[in-house]
Amino acid sequence: MITVFSLVLLAGVLGFAVARPRGLPEAVAAVPAAVVAIGAGLVSWRDAVHELGELGPTVGFLAAVLLLAYLADEAGVFRYAGATAARWSRGSPRRLLGIVFVIASAVTAALSLDATVVLLTPVVFATASTLGVRPKPHVYACNHLANSASLLLPVSNLTNLLAMSAAGLSFLAFAGLMALPWLAVVAVEYLVLRRFFADDLDTPAHTVDVPREPAPRFALAVLGVTLAGFAVAGPVGVHPAWVALAGAVVLAVRQRQPVRTLIRQANPGFCLFVLALGVVVLAVSDSGFGDVVDRVAPHRPDLLGLLLMAGLAAVLANVLNNLPATLMLLPLAAHSPGLVLAVLLGANIGPNLTYVGSLATLLWRRILHGRGHPPVTGEFLRLGALTVPACLLAGVVSLWLSLRVSGI
């Protein structure tokens, strides 16, 4: 009974986030649901406060990174990336795809998947359009890499930030273990997309004169120093969220951005939603459902265990969405960094499989539907069915190799 009640609460929170009646923020349902979960005794006060204390710095980190990406865009970093891609491609669709892969993987890794979806994708579309190249393969590349290239750094995806604190991994240890899986997964995506969109990529190259965009040196330097700062912050006892915030403040001061804009761009509503969601998911985990998941979850980080964990995370990400799936699986995997990283492989790559894979894709479908657009299930699902299993396999095997080599 308790299981059903907590699952209904979670479904209500996610359903509201998807439907957004009257455009109300997601937190409007999530916060009362968290209060109900505590009031009804599904989660004790003490556990809820502990959970919020764990999530707090992580959510703060996300807010700072969102702000950093916005300010980088204002400084012209993404325009510069688009102009550089156009020039280097020399009008060839295939060369452009390769460059888009490099840029989208780097942007997703360093500035989070949001930056790729919101800020980079429109620039890539405009670049393809300027060059007279069919935009579809390049736009799909951004869309897929926003999920599958978000494996490298803790800042790349909210799921990674949650995992980093759960597994007790440092920024550098995380990046070191995930570098090989990240490269392997991006390579698989590249090979599959190149084949899948071969017809669109075979069109002849046109040489177009692209005006030179001046490099936003200051912003690029700040981003570089901030990234390096993430790596050194941990060992000297500073939470990397402070480094991200410092980077954002430097850019904001230089751009003379009003404080109100900064607060809006840090998305406090979304941060509140994640905190409340954490409490609701805790209620689900504490109920019988968590035991069921615990029974099927593997406990040893051998190759089979990693494969099973990544598969389970991918399935849960497609059933429950990837954020709650991550919150639920992390406590079960927390004893082994390998298993935590396997959860991330599933939760980050899995959403490319179906529309419902993540809240993002679920909402995307709703919006398309709401505007009277037919959702393109056929093409999307075919591409997902080709990439996701192959990426998961390549990711898990290379994670296993990384773990073996590092001896963790």
Place this chain on the structure above:
Amino acid sequence: MRILVWLTEGTWEACVDAARDFPGADITLLHVVDVGTEAALSGSAGLLGRLAGADPAELLAGAERRLFEAARAKLGRDAGTLTLRGRPDHEVVTACADADVLVLARDGEQSRLGPRSLGRAARFVVDHAPCRVMLVWPAAPPRLDSLP
């Protein structure tokens, strides 16, 4: 005579050149907004109340406007335009019902003469079009010795 010219990014110039071979014909330039591209551009709609991105419909409309302008300038004479939305191959076949001739460019393999050098969309349209079809190479055709 009603000529329908299917414009797609990367290959439309050859179609417009071919359409110039029909002096006095009634020319319509057709562009199909691919719902696949539109959907892949709409990812920002799903990021849970985080920063909203550029409007995909606006991006696509702007690109299409520039495409039509360039095509009209290259054609050098008056022509109607037709915008459709959906799966391009299906939409083009439907639009052919009112045309005498469809002009389209080959997609897919451009480095050899065949067999199976036509891409999926072009193959579907050639296979199903309910009118005469003029199929053009987007660039210089491959040499004869590329035959297997």
